[in-house]
Amino acid sequence: MNWFLAKIVYRIICGEGDHTAQFDEQLRLIVASDDAEAFKKATAIGKQEEDSFYNKFEKLVQWQFINVSELYRIAELIDGAELYSRIEEKENGDLYTELVHKRAANLQLNGFRHFLQAL
Template sequence: MQWFVAKVVYQVICGKGDHAAQFDEQLRLISAENKTEAWRKANSIGQQEQYAFKNQKQELVEWRFINVPELVNLVELKDGMELYSRVEEPQDANTYMALQQMKATQLQEQKFLDINI
Protein backbone atom coordinates (compact mmCIF):
# COMPACT_ATOMS: atom_id res chain seq x y z
CA MET A 1 0.00 0.00 0.00
CA GLN A 2 1.03 3.57 -0.67
CA TRP A 3 0.04 6.83 1.02
CA PHE A 4 -1.40 9.80 -0.87
CA VAL A 5 -2.60 13.27 0.05
CA ALA A 6 -5.74 14.23 -1.88
CA LYS A 7 -7.32 17.67 -2.03
CA VAL A 8 -11.11 17.34 -1.86
CA VAL A 9 -12.99 20.54 -2.76
CA TYR A 10 -16.52 21.52 -1.78
CA GLN A 11 -18.52 24.62 -2.66
CA VAL A 12 -20.38 26.10 0.30
CA ILE A 13 -23.69 27.67 -0.68
CA CYS A 14 -25.95 29.43 1.78
CA GLY A 15 -29.57 30.16 0.89
CA LYS A 16 -29.89 31.31 -2.71
CA GLY A 17 -26.14 31.77 -3.02
CA ASP A 18 -26.26 35.57 -2.93
CA HIS A 19 -22.87 35.83 -1.20
CA ALA A 20 -19.18 35.77 -1.98
CA ALA A 21 -18.12 32.45 -3.44
CA GLN A 22 -16.92 30.09 -0.73
CA PHE A 23 -15.04 26.82 -1.11
CA ASP A 24 -13.73 24.33 1.44
CA GLU A 25 -10.46 22.65 0.43
CA GLN A 26 -9.75 19.57 2.51
CA LEU A 27 -6.54 17.55 2.49
CA ARG A 28 -7.25 13.86 2.99
CA LEU A 29 -4.79 11.06 3.73
CA ILE A 30 -5.53 8.10 1.47
CA SER A 31 -4.09 4.58 1.53
CA ALA A 32 -4.22 2.84 -1.85
CA GLU A 33 -2.36 0.47 -4.17
CA ASN A 34 -1.89 3.12 -6.86
CA LYS A 35 -2.80 6.66 -7.91
CA THR A 36 -5.98 5.58 -9.73
CA GLU A 37 -7.33 3.79 -6.66
CA ALA A 38 -6.36 6.76 -4.46
CA TRP A 39 -8.25 9.17 -6.72
CA ARG A 40 -11.31 6.91 -6.74
CA LYS A 41 -11.27 6.67 -2.93
CA ALA A 42 -10.89 10.44 -2.53
CA ASN A 43 -13.68 11.04 -5.05
CA SER A 44 -15.93 8.62 -3.18
CA ILE A 45 -15.21 10.41 0.11
CA GLY A 46 -16.08 13.72 -1.54
CA GLN A 47 -19.40 12.43 -2.85
CA GLN A 48 -20.35 10.67 0.38
CA GLU A 49 -19.58 13.65 2.58
CA GLN A 50 -21.69 16.21 0.73
CA TYR A 51 -24.40 17.45 3.02
CA ALA A 52 -26.95 20.16 3.66
CA PHE A 53 -28.50 21.62 6.79
CA LYS A 54 -30.57 24.60 7.90
CA ASN A 55 -28.73 27.44 9.62
CA GLN A 56 -30.14 29.63 12.41
CA LYS A 57 -31.99 31.73 9.82
CA GLN A 58 -33.57 28.54 8.45
CA GLU A 59 -31.63 28.97 5.19
CA LEU A 60 -30.35 25.87 3.48
CA VAL A 61 -26.56 25.55 3.69
CA GLU A 62 -25.06 23.08 1.20
CA TRP A 63 -21.61 21.58 0.94
CA ARG A 64 -21.47 20.46 -2.71
CA PHE A 65 -18.62 18.22 -3.78
CA ILE A 66 -16.68 19.76 -6.69
CA ASN A 67 -13.83 17.34 -7.39
CA VAL A 68 -10.39 16.03 -6.44
CA PRO A 69 -8.05 18.44 -8.26
CA GLU A 70 -4.78 17.37 -6.62
CA LEU A 71 -3.30 14.05 -5.57
CA VAL A 72 0.25 13.61 -4.27
CA ASN A 73 2.00 10.30 -3.62
CA LEU A 74 3.87 10.37 -0.31
CA VAL A 75 6.87 8.29 -1.29
CA GLU A 76 8.51 8.63 2.09
CA LEU A 77 7.20 9.92 5.42
CA LYS A 78 9.67 12.11 7.30
CA ASP A 79 9.26 14.30 10.35
CA GLY A 80 8.57 17.87 9.26
CA MET A 81 8.09 17.08 5.58
CA GLU A 82 5.91 19.44 3.56
CA LEU A 83 2.57 17.88 2.65
CA TYR A 84 0.94 20.81 0.92
CA SER A 85 1.57 24.42 0.03
CA ARG A 86 -0.61 27.13 -1.44
CA VAL A 87 0.10 30.82 -1.98
CA GLU A 88 -2.68 33.06 -0.69
CA GLU A 89 -3.41 36.50 -2.16
CA PRO A 90 -5.93 38.02 0.26
CA GLN A 91 -7.62 41.37 -0.29
CA ASP A 92 -6.37 42.59 3.10
CA ALA A 93 -3.01 41.29 4.34
CA ASN A 94 -3.55 42.56 7.90
CA THR A 95 -6.89 40.78 8.22
CA TYR A 96 -5.36 37.59 6.86
CA MET A 97 -2.46 37.73 9.32
CA ALA A 98 -4.77 38.50 12.24
CA LEU A 99 -6.95 35.50 11.36
CA GLN A 100 -3.90 33.21 11.24
CA GLN A 101 -2.73 34.52 14.63
CA MET A 102 -6.20 33.98 16.11
CA LYS A 103 -6.32 30.39 14.81
CA ALA A 104 -2.84 29.68 16.20
CA THR A 105 -3.85 31.07 19.60
CA GLN A 106 -6.98 28.90 19.65
CA LEU A 107 -4.89 25.85 18.75
CA GLN A 108 -2.43 26.59 21.56
CA GLU A 109 -5.26 27.08 24.04
CA GLN A 110 -6.82 23.78 23.00
CA LYS A 111 -3.47 22.04 23.51
CA PHE A 112 -3.35 23.28 27.10
CA LEU A 113 -6.97 22.27 27.65
CA ASP A 114 -6.20 18.72 26.52
CA ILE A 115 -3.30 18.50 28.98
CA ASN A 116 -5.44 19.59 31.93
CA ILE A 117 -8.27 17.16 31.28
Protein backbone atom coordinates in the same frame (compact mmCIF):
# COMPACT_ATOMS: atom_id res chain seq x y z
CA MET B 1 0.12 0.26 -0.39
CA ASN B 2 0.95 3.95 -0.71
CA TRP B 3 -0.19 7.07 1.09
CA PHE B 4 -1.64 9.98 -0.89
CA LEU B 5 -2.69 13.50 -0.01
CA ALA B 6 -5.89 14.47 -1.82
CA LYS B 7 -7.53 17.89 -1.98
CA ILE B 8 -11.31 17.47 -2.01
CA VAL B 9 -13.29 20.61 -2.93
CA TYR B 10 -16.87 21.39 -1.92
CA ARG B 11 -19.02 24.37 -2.81
CA ILE B 12 -21.09 25.78 0.05
CA ILE B 13 -24.43 27.21 -1.01
CA CYS B 14 -26.72 28.94 1.45
CA GLY B 15 -30.33 29.56 0.49
CA GLU B 16 -30.68 30.63 -3.13
CA GLY B 17 -26.93 31.05 -3.46
CA ASP B 18 -27.09 34.84 -3.87
CA HIS B 19 -23.86 35.37 -1.93
CA THR B 20 -20.14 35.36 -2.61
CA ALA B 21 -19.14 31.90 -3.76
CA GLN B 22 -17.74 29.80 -0.93
CA PHE B 23 -15.61 26.69 -1.29
CA ASP B 24 -14.20 24.30 1.29
CA GLU B 25 -10.86 22.73 0.33
CA GLN B 26 -10.11 19.68 2.46
CA LEU B 27 -6.79 17.83 2.54
CA ARG B 28 -7.35 14.12 3.12
CA LEU B 29 -4.96 11.22 3.63
CA ILE B 30 -5.77 8.26 1.39
CA VAL B 31 -4.15 4.83 1.35
CA ALA B 32 -4.24 3.08 -2.03
CA SER B 33 -2.19 0.88 -4.33
CA ASP B 34 -1.87 3.53 -7.08
CA ASP B 35 -2.94 7.00 -8.25
CA ALA B 36 -6.12 5.77 -9.94
CA GLU B 37 -7.34 3.96 -6.83
CA ALA B 38 -6.47 6.98 -4.64
CA PHE B 39 -8.41 9.31 -6.93
CA LYS B 40 -11.38 6.94 -6.93
CA LYS B 41 -11.35 6.67 -3.12
CA ALA B 42 -11.05 10.46 -2.69
CA THR B 43 -13.95 10.97 -5.10
CA ALA B 44 -16.07 8.46 -3.18
CA ILE B 45 -15.31 10.29 0.08
CA GLY B 46 -16.26 13.60 -1.53
CA LYS B 47 -19.59 12.27 -2.77
CA GLN B 48 -20.33 10.42 0.48
CA GLU B 49 -19.75 13.50 2.60
CA GLU B 50 -21.96 15.88 0.62
CA ASP B 51 -24.45 17.31 3.05
CA SER B 52 -27.41 19.62 3.37
CA PHE B 53 -29.09 21.05 6.43
CA TYR B 54 -31.08 24.06 7.58
CA ASN B 55 -29.23 26.80 9.43
CA LYS B 56 -30.60 28.84 12.33
CA PHE B 57 -32.30 31.18 9.82
CA GLU B 58 -34.14 28.21 8.25
CA LYS B 59 -32.13 28.55 5.04
CA LEU B 60 -30.97 25.42 3.29
CA VAL B 61 -27.18 25.03 3.39
CA GLN B 62 -25.69 22.63 0.86
CA TRP B 63 -22.18 21.22 0.70
CA GLN B 64 -21.83 20.08 -2.91
CA PHE B 65 -18.86 17.95 -3.90
CA ILE B 66 -17.04 19.58 -6.81
CA ASN B 67 -14.11 17.25 -7.44
CA VAL B 68 -10.66 16.12 -6.36
CA SER B 69 -8.43 18.96 -7.52
CA GLU B 70 -5.02 17.70 -6.40
CA LEU B 71 -3.46 14.34 -5.58
CA TYR B 72 0.07 13.74 -4.31
CA ARG B 73 1.76 10.48 -3.45
CA ILE B 74 3.61 10.67 -0.16
CA ALA B 75 6.84 8.79 -0.76
CA GLU B 76 7.84 8.50 2.88
CA LEU B 77 6.54 9.70 6.22
CA ILE B 78 9.41 11.74 7.61
CA ASP B 79 9.30 14.01 10.65
CA GLY B 80 8.91 17.56 9.35
CA ALA B 81 8.20 16.54 5.74
CA GLU B 82 6.29 19.12 3.73
CA LEU B 83 2.91 17.73 2.69
CA TYR B 84 1.35 20.78 1.14
CA SER B 85 2.21 24.36 0.29
CA ARG B 86 0.17 27.23 -1.08
CA ILE B 87 1.28 30.82 -1.61
CA GLU B 88 -1.22 33.40 -0.38
CA GLU B 89 -1.40 36.92 -1.75
CA LYS B 90 -3.11 39.38 0.59
CA GLU B 91 -3.73 43.11 0.25
CA ASN B 92 -2.85 43.66 3.91
CA GLY B 93 0.19 41.59 4.87
CA ASP B 94 0.23 42.83 8.46
CA LEU B 95 -3.40 41.81 8.99
CA TYR B 96 -2.71 38.33 7.59
CA THR B 97 0.35 37.97 9.85
CA GLU B 98 -1.76 39.00 12.84
CA LEU B 99 -4.40 36.40 11.90
CA VAL B 100 -1.75 33.65 11.75
CA HIS B 101 -0.48 34.64 15.21
CA LYS B 102 -4.03 34.64 16.61
CA ARG B 103 -4.69 31.16 15.20
CA ALA B 104 -1.46 29.87 16.73
CA ALA B 105 -2.36 31.40 20.10
CA ASN B 106 -5.83 29.87 19.88
CA LEU B 107 -4.28 26.43 19.29
CA GLN B 108 -2.11 26.85 22.37
CA LEU B 109 -4.97 28.12 24.55
CA ASN B 110 -7.26 25.27 23.56
CA GLY B 111 -4.67 22.64 24.36
CA PHE B 112 -4.24 21.45 20.78
CA ARG B 113 -7.63 19.71 20.89
CA HIS B 114 -8.13 20.00 17.16
CA PHE B 115 -7.05 16.65 15.79
CA LEU B 116 -7.96 14.98 12.52
CA GLN B 117 -10.57 12.34 13.17
CA ALA B 118 -11.33 9.38 10.98
CA LEU B 119 -15.08 9.10 10.53
